[in-house]
Amino acid sequence: MNYFELFNFSPAFQIDLTVLAERYRELQRTVHPDNFANASEQQKLLAVQRTAQVNDGYQALKNPVRRAEHILFLRGIDISHETTTVKDTAFLMQQMEWREALEEITSVDDVASLYDEFSDYQKLLTAHLSLMLASDNVNDWSMAADDIRKLKFMIKLHDELVRIEDALYD
Amino acid sequence: MALLQIAEPGQSAAPHQHRLAVGIDLGTTNSLVAAVRSGEAITLTDVEQRHAIPSIVHYTEAGIEAGYLAEQASAKDPQNTIVSVKRFMGRSLADIQAHYSNLPYLLSESENGLPIFATPQGQVNPVQVSAEILRPLVERAEAVLGGQLEGVVITVPAYFDDAQRQGTKDAAALLGVKVLRLLNEPTAAAIAYGLDSAQEGVIAVYDLGGGTFDISILRLNRGVFEVLATGGDSALGGDDFDHMLVDYLIEQWQVTELNSQERRQILIEARRVKEALTAVDTVEAVLTRADNSVCQHTVTKALFEQLIQPLVKKTIASCRRSLRDAGVTTDEVLETVMVGGSTRVPLVRELVAEFFGKPALTSIDPDRVVALGAAIQADILVGNKPDSDLLLLDVIPLSLGIETMGGLVEKVVSRNTTIPVARAQEFTTFKDGQTAMAFHVVQGERELVDDCRSLARFTLKGIPPLAAGAAHIRVTFQVDADGLLSVTAMEKSTGVQSSIQVKPSFGLSDTEITTMLKDSMHNAKDDISRRMLAEQKVEAARVLESLNSALLKDGELLSSDERLAIDNAMASLAQTAAEDDADAITKAIEAVDKQTQDFAARRMDNSIRAALKGQSVDNI
Numbered sequence: 001m002n003y004f005e006l007f008n009f010s011p012a013f014q015i016d017l018t019v020l021a022e023r024y025r026e027l028q029r030t031v032h033p034d035n036f037a038n039a040s041e042q043q044k045l046l047a048v049q050r051t052a053q054v055n056d057g058y059q060a061l062k063n064p065v066r067r068a069e070h071i072l073f074l075r076g077i078d079i080s081h082e083t084t085t086v087k088d089t090a091f092l093m094q095q096m097e098w099r100e101a102l103e104e105i106t107s108v109d110d111v112a113s114l115y116d117e118f119s120d121y122q123k124l125l126t127a128h129l130s131l132m133l134a135s136d137n138v139n140d141w142s143m144a145a146d147d148i149r150k151l152k153f154m155i156k157l158h159d160e161l162v163r164i165e166d167a168l169y170d
Numbered sequence: 171m172a173l174l175q176i177a178e179p180g181q182s183a184a185p186h187q188h189r190l191a192v193g194i195d196l197g198t199t200n201s202l203v204a205a206v207r208s209g210e211a212i213t214l215t216d217v218e219q220r221h222a223i224p225s226i227v228h229y230t231e232a233g234i235e236a237g238y239l240a241e242q243a244s245a246k247d248p249q250n251t252i253v254s255v256k257r258f259m260g261r262s263l264a265d266i267q268a269h270y271s272n273l274p275y276l277l278s279e280s281e282n283g284l285p286i287f288a289t290p291q292g293q294v295n296p297v298q299v300s301a302e303i304l305r306p307l308v309e310r311a312e313a314v315l316g317g318q319l320e321g322v323v324i325t326v327p328a329y330f331d332d333a334q335r336q337g338t339k340d341a342a343a344l345l346g347v348k349v350l351r352l353l354n355e356p357t358a359a360a361i362a363y364g365l366d367s368a369q370e371g372v373i374a375v376y377d378l379g380g381g382t383f384d385i386s387i388l389r390l391n392r393g394v395f396e397v398l399a400t401g402g403d404s405a406l407g408g409d410d411f412d413h414m415l416v417d418y419l420i421e422q423w424q425v426t427e428l429n430s431q432e433r434r435q436i437l438i439e440a441r442r443v444k445e446a447l448t449a450v451d452t453v454e455a456v457l458t459r460a461d462n463s464v465c466q467h468t469v470t471k472a473l474f475e476q477l478i479q480p481l482v483k484k485t486i487a488s489c490r491r492s493l494r495d496a497g498v499t500t501d502e503v504l505e506t507v508m509v510g511g512s513t514r515v516p517l518v519r520e521l522v523a524e525f526f527g528k529p530a531l532t533s534i535d536p537d538r539v540v541a542l543g544a545a546i547q548a549d550i551l552v553g554n555k556p557d558s559d560l561l562l563l564d565v566i567p568l569s570l571g572i573e574t575m576g577g578l579v580e581k582v583v584s585r586n587t588t589i590p591v592a593r594a595q596e597f598t599t600f601k602d603g604q605t606a607m608a609f610h611v612v613q614g615e616r617e618l619v620d621d622c623r624s625l626a627r628f629t630l631k632g633i634p635p636l637a638a639g640a641a642h643i644r645v646t647f648q649v650d651a652d653g654l655l656s657v658t659a660m661e662k663s664t665g666v667q668s669s670i671q672v673k674p675s676f677g678l679s680d681t682e683i684t685t686m687l688k689d690s691m692h693n694a695k696d697d698i699s700r701r702m703l704a705e706q707k708v709e710a711a712r713v714l715e716s717l718n719s720a721l722l723k724d725g726e727l728l729s730s731d732e733r734l735a736i737d738n739a740m741a742s743l744a745q746t747a748a749e750d751d752a753d754a755i756t757k758a759i760e761a762v763d764k765q766t767q768d769f770a771a772r773r774m775d776n777s778i779r780a781a782l783k784g785q786s787v788d789n790i
Contacts, residue, residue, distance in 0.1 A: 028561055029561055030778055030780075032563075033590060034651060037350045038551075039716050040709070040717075042767065046771060048590045048592075049648075050774055051590045162494065166491060
């Protein structure tokens with residue numbers, strides 16, 4: 001399934017999220033099962049399936065990491081179920097340092113400063129990713145795949161931070 | 171001279187005929203029914219002008235009473251008077267007993283571990299009790315509106331899991347009532363407010379009912395209500411305030427040997443004290459015991475607030491989490507809507523206002539706002555407002571996962587994903603010639619299976635015997651707009667569709683449902699086969715009607731051969747539907763479905779393209 005096509009976009013990393021949201025609402029108005037409450041079971045099921053696709057497509061295009069993954073998938077590089085890991089040692093060292101920092105959190109201020117560090121680094125990665133995806137060179141695409149893997153590490157770190165923040169408040 | 175009725179070919183002459191549909195708020199403590207009349211949503215009252223009925227059912231030798239009559243029996247006959255049955259929905263007996271001690275009922279366990287009440291009317295389960303609460307509401311609606319209902323929208327707490335939702339839907343099915351949609355209570359409340367003020371932006375709905383707490387964060391945009399995040403606690407509500415007070419009073423009075431009547435009396439007294447404390451600062455709690463001795467204690471507002479503070483703080487922590495999940499800050503929240511009787515407690519309003527930094531909206535009666543919103547949605551779904559631009563995009567409140575090796579959970583759908591949603595997951599065999607595979611679906615956020623709620627177990631059968639790891643089975647989990655799960659599976663290399671038997675862990679088995687249906691019709695005029703026949707006839711009419719209008723609109727999408735095949739199947743269905751064989755009608759509907767599957771998909775894809783027509787392909 002080409003989600004860019006579904007939402008009438010040409011496949012590019014930079015998309016207008018406001019337009020995306022508008023088109024999402026238009027598509028929902030067309031396919032949502034609530035429009036078929038009085039229709040036959042067949043139509044209801046079809047509506048559920050199409051709406052599920054629209055929902056999934058929206059999430060895939062809205063989220064930059066998933067959008068990048070989808071672009072690579074359309075170019076024949078599927079990294080959604082892979083087991084390859086990142087080999088960049090500097091990156092891995094940094095990850096370990098951040099993991100340790102997570103364990104040493106004692107206050108909400110610690111959380112805030114880590115949030116900032118994480119998001120600064122994510123911005124850097126995303127900028128590089130954008131550049132690599134814009135290239136026509138297949139080697140650059142595998143660099144992009146690496147950026148995505150790194151961003152996934154960052155998402156896990158971020159989730160962990162959120163969990164710790166919750167525990168601080170409870 | 172009479173006016174001529176002019177209609178488009180294929181259209182009925184009276185396109186504006188009003189269809190009857192209502193919204194029902196099936197609450198823990200009280201339940202209501204509402205309808206849109208003359209363009210305005212109103213709750214329907216009984217002859218004594220009362221809006222709500224207590225969600226209480228009393229079983230006696232003479233029969234079954236629900237509502238106010240049952241409430242009166244509550245203190246005298248607690249064993250056979252079931253209160254707060256919503257808390258039992260989709261829960262195992264073990265769950266319930268771990269949560270609530272001293273329940274006065276005669277409880278036993280069903281095959282699946284579900285609670286069963288022994289009553290003078292025989293054994294009943296929570297679904298049947300809930301149906302008894304729905305019954306007078308449906309009857310009231312049909313009497314007031316003057317006709318049979320074509321459908322209902324029933325509200326459920328956003329935090330209800332699959333089993334609890336299914337139970338609610340089953341209760342309506344027992345009455346033969348068509349459920350247009352299960353609507354989340356906070357979303358219903360937002361509709362009730364949203365349409366009046368036509369606002370755009372983020373709103374938070376804080377819903378503290380008798381037995382459940384929900385917080386939902388929604389974004390409103392041109393009629394679209396998009397739920398961004400939802401959270402809460404399906405076992406925390408105003409009843410817990412009562413129980414806190416009961417425990418406190420028992421401690422103060424040093425009463426140990428309480429019989430179940432006295433226990434119920436203290437509970438009723440605690441509720442009265444709680445309600446009185448919203449207006450005054452001190453209230454006298456009184457208990458007259460079986461031996462006529464009297465216990466008394468003065469309860470101050472300050473003390474009550476001290477008792478319930480930890481519970482209210484728990485709800486605020488949920489609010490913080492949901493805002494974060496939604497990715498919005500308290501500053502972005504335009505309005506906070508209060509729902510549920512328990513939001514009348516001053517401390518609740520205070521702490522909520524403090525957290526969101528602005529006073530909450532309370533202009534619509536918090537007890538009625540949910541039913542009103544449900545009525546508006548029911549009116550639209552049944553087809554009375556074809557021009558409405560209202561659309562609700564809800565989310566799944568709890569993650570869905572499957573059990574993997576070592577009792578761990580692998581998430582398939584994460585919480586706060588917009589529904590409907592479908593996710594496919596691939597599995598492989600680990601033994602040569604393996605032909606079956608067992609799955610366990612759970613719902614919850616924790617990593618261990620034991621910490622999540624078991625939803626269903628199912629076995630994939632008919633996997634073609636291949637070498638270990640050679641069979642690739644694609645299992646698709648689909649959650650519909652009501653938040654209900656269904657599962658399908660296919661072996662990829664051979665395309666063999668595997669049969670799946672989903673056994674809900676805390677739901678009813680098919681046999682139980684059939685027995686219940688039979689029981690429910692014991693005293694009714696019709697019997698089960700007649701109802702099935704009637705339902706199939708309605709579905710046949712629905713199929714033919716929607717196909718006729720589809721052919722009229724998009725008939726050119728079909729080749730003449732395709733058209734002929736469809737026409738034949740339709741003619742045969744029309745003929746079968748005029749006769750009285752339910753099975754034959756079912757088969758004829760299936761035949762039409764088969765012939766029209768491609769046509770339906772083509773039409774849907776066309777409408778998708780049309781929706782974005784004129785929208786440029788360019789991004790920026």
